[in-house]
Structures are given as structure tokens and as C-alpha cells.
Amino acid sequence: MKIVHVCLCGTFGEDYAYQDNLLPKFHHKLGHDVTIIAPIYCHINTQTGKDETAPCGEKYLADGIKLIRLAPLIKNRVNIRLHLFKNLYKVLQQESPKLLFVHGIDSLSYTNCIRYARNNHNVYLVFDNHADWNNSYHSKIAYYWAKHIIKRIIVYPALKIAKQFYGVTPARCSFLNEMYDIPTDKIKLLPFGADDDALKIGMKLTLRNEIRNQYSISPSDFLIVTGGKIDRRKNIHLLAEALLKIDNASVKLLIFGAVNNDIKDYFSSLPSDRIIMAGWIPSNEVYKYFYAADFVIFPGLHSVLWEQMLATRVPCACTRIKGFEHMNYNGNCILLDNSTVEYYRDIIDRVTKDDEYYMKLKNNADTDLANQFRYSKIAQQVLEDINFSY
Numbered sequence: 001m002k003i004v005h006v007c008l009c010g011t012f013g014e015d016y017a018y019q020d021n022l023l024p025k026f027h028h029k030l031g032h033d034v035t036i037i038a039p040i041y042c043h044i045n046t047q048t049g050k051d052e053t054a055p056c057g058e059k060y061l062a063d064g065i066k067l068i069r070l071a072p073l074i075k076n077r078v079n080i081r082l083h084l085f086k087n088l089y090k091v092l093q094q095e096s097p098k099l100l101f102v103h104g105i106d107s108l109s110y111t112n113c114i115r116y117a118r119n120n121h122n123v124y125l126v127f128d129n130h131a132d133w134n135n136s137y138h139s140k141i142a143y144y145w146a147k148h149i150i151k152r153i154i155v156y157p158a159l160k161i162a163k164q165f166y167g168v169t170p171a172r173c174s175f176l177n178e179m180y181d182i183p184t185d186k187i188k189l190l191p192f193g194a195d196d197d198a199l200k201i202g203m204k205l206t207l208r209n210e211i212r213n214q215y216s217i218s219p220s221d222f223l224i225v226t227g228g229k230i231d232r233r234k235n236i237h238l239l240a241e242a243l244l245k246i247d248n249a250s251v252k253l254l255i256f257g258a259v260n261n262d263i264k265d266y267f268s269s270l271p272s273d274r275i276i277m278a279g280w281i282p283s284n285e286v287y288k289y290f291y292a293a294d295f296v297i298f299p300g301l302h303s304v305l306w307e308q309m310l311a312t313r314v315p316c317a318c319t320r321i322k323g324f325e326h327m328n329y330n331g332n333c334i335l336l337d338n339s340t341v342e343y344y345r346d347i348i349d350r351v352t353k354d355d356e357y358y359m360k361l362k363n364n365a366d367t368d369l370a371n372q373f374r375y376s377k378i379a380q381q382v383l384e385d386i387n388f389s390y
Helices: 019-029 076-082 088-095 108-119 138-157 168-181 201-214 236-244 261-268 281-294 303-313 341-353 355-365 368-374 375-385
Strands: 002-006 035-038 041-044 052-053 057-060 066-070 097-102 126-129 164-167 187-189 222-227 253-256 274-278 295-298 316-319 333-336
Touching: 002 019, 002 088, 019 035, 019 097, 019 316, 019 375, 035 088, 035 333, 041 261, 052 088, 052 201, 088 108, 088 368, 097 108, 097 236, 097 303, 097 375, 108 126, 126 168, 138 168, 164 168, 201 281, 222 281, 222 375, 236 253, 236 261, 236 274, 236 341, 253 281, 295 341, 303 316, 333 355, 368 375
Parallel strands: 002 035, 002 097, 035 066, 097 126, 126 164, 164 187, 222 253, 222 295, 253 274, 295 316, 316 333
Antiparallel strands: 041 052, 057 066
16 A cells, blocks of 8 residues: 655654654555655754755655655745645655555645545545644644634644544643544544664563663662653653662662753762763664663653653653553553652652562563554554555
8 A cells, every 4th residue: 555654744854763754664564655755854953953954855765665855835934833845736646645644733735635635535644643732832823823724724624534633642632622623533542652673672681681781780770760851841850869868779770861951060960879871872772771670760741752661561650741641551650740859759769669569560561562652553553543454
């Protein structure tokens, strides 16, 4: 089957490990002919905050997927909200998809996707949504844009012909209904997940020992792992302080990820025998660090690391956020209700001292239910939802 993924609501980096990259990858691995349509914007320069660009046109990625990059219809500064790009309808005609998977809702160019599906009745049109009330539309102008412009120009016409609207978290499913009035029977959860190839679940013990040996962590140490982009909002500095209040030298914390300048001095002052700073690591390496852990804690806001961690079957704790309760899908995850040093200390105290409690979390995490967070399963779910049969 010909599948086209349209990803025009942000940058598209060929080396990213985001849903925009991994869902097409696993549709291709399932034997389908896959094309990605993306903007010329390929990276955000961390120094300037500006988009870096790649050439227009088509190329084939290393895994055999065709990538077609489109030029903006108007200058980038104005186009940051409109997401208007040249020649989308022409490219859709050229690629002739059977499944048209549209990433995001708020590109005015998506009128072309709706038009294409309307003119080709055998096409399955689906949308996904990455926005929720926490990460989007905080200003009155942005809210009006989504609630009235995007809803009228994109959502209403799409409702007549789209097979499905996905939210990548329960909160983002609710957002589709609350912001756009999409009926709940048209909405379904399609979660973030892990790259099966990078996951290497069969090498779990080997990779666990590799990381522990690398950082001189003994098999008897109780290792807690956390990470991501480390700033004050992630509360990892509070977690580190809580760990140091645990009077047990064998309980250690490993932190991976780049540390923001405003908090670097704090982490530099921490004792290295208890708090291990791994620094930035490539996205496909994070699974090794989760395997090395006895427990993973994410005390801040949500990131895709949360679902990647679930796929590794490690017991965990994550901040309780409305609409993100899917993290605790099987009694595998403690949902954190507070963000104080004392609270985090009590959590660490319990999982390190109450063996029965910890083993229940561990056993609940290590089941086949975790497979729902693998992109091989997520890609298959999309095909099942459109009733595709091989």
C-alpha cells in the first residue's frame, strides 16, 4: 500500500527519533511504499533560535523511504503560524497515496490533503495531534487562531471525510474534542513510543552491565536514572537533593542530558560518588540507560522519553499531569503528586526499602503490555484502524 506522511507543522530532521520519523519507518518495515512530505526546515539552530534549511526536492533516506521537501509559500517569519507550502497538491497527485497520514492539525496547507481525499474516494485520511492545553495556544491570538480559523478551515471539512483523529496522549485526545469539537467517537489514542531497532530488548542484560561498568556502578547498587533537557522546570535538581538525604551510599542517581547554563554550577558541586552526570547522549542510546536503572524518575514535565522508558519495562515514577495517566497502565508507575525534596526523598525511601512494594512495580512493568509503546505495534495499529488487511 502507498502511504504518505505529511509533516508540515514544524521542522523535520532526518536524524530525529520523533514520531514523524519512526511511524513512517515502521510502516515501511511492514512492507509498504512510504513517502514523507516535509518542509525545507530541518533543524533549529540552538545558538540563534532560527530554522536551518535543506534543499527542496526529493531524496531517499537510508532506510529506503522517499523524502520530499517543500518550499514555504511565504516568508518564514509570517509562515511560522500559517505553515503554507508550495506544490502540496501536485506532490500528492504524483505520490497517489492510499493512506494519507497528516501530522498535526494547524497547517493551512492541509486544505490540500482534504481536497485530495475528497477527490479520491479510495483514500484513507487520518490526522494526529500533538497539542494540549499545557504546550499550546496560551495567548488570546493563538487561541482564536485555533478555535475559529483552523477549526473552520481545516477541522470542519476534514470531519466529513477523515477516518480518524489521533491524540498522542490522552490529554491531546481530549484537546481535539475541547478545542475543535471533534466527536469523541472519531478520536483515538496513538501513543508515542520506542524505536524497536534501538530498543534491543533481547540484549537488555548485556546493555545494563555495559552502562553500569562504564560508570563504575556495582550490581548491588540501586540505580535511579533520569534525564532529558535539564533545567529548573524539570525538578531534577530537587531529585538530586532528595537522593543525598538518603543515608545509603549504594543508592545512586545517574543523570543524562545537557544541563542549562543557569543550573550548571549546582550540578557541578554535587558529589560524584552518588550523583553521576552522563552528559548529552544520542537519542538511540537512551534505552541502555533505562536498562541500567533499577528505577526511573521523571519529576518534571512530559517528554517523549517517558513513553520510550515504558517500552524498556522498567518501574518508574512520573509527574501526575491531567491527561497523562496512561503512564501507569498496569500498576507500573508511581504518579508523583508533589514536587518537594521531602516528597521525592520519601518516594526513593519506599522503593529502596520496601521490597514487596518495589517488586510489585517491577513485575507490573515487565509484561507484554509494554509492547503497546513500540513503534512496530503503533504502526500496525494505524493499519488495523483503517481495516487494512494484507
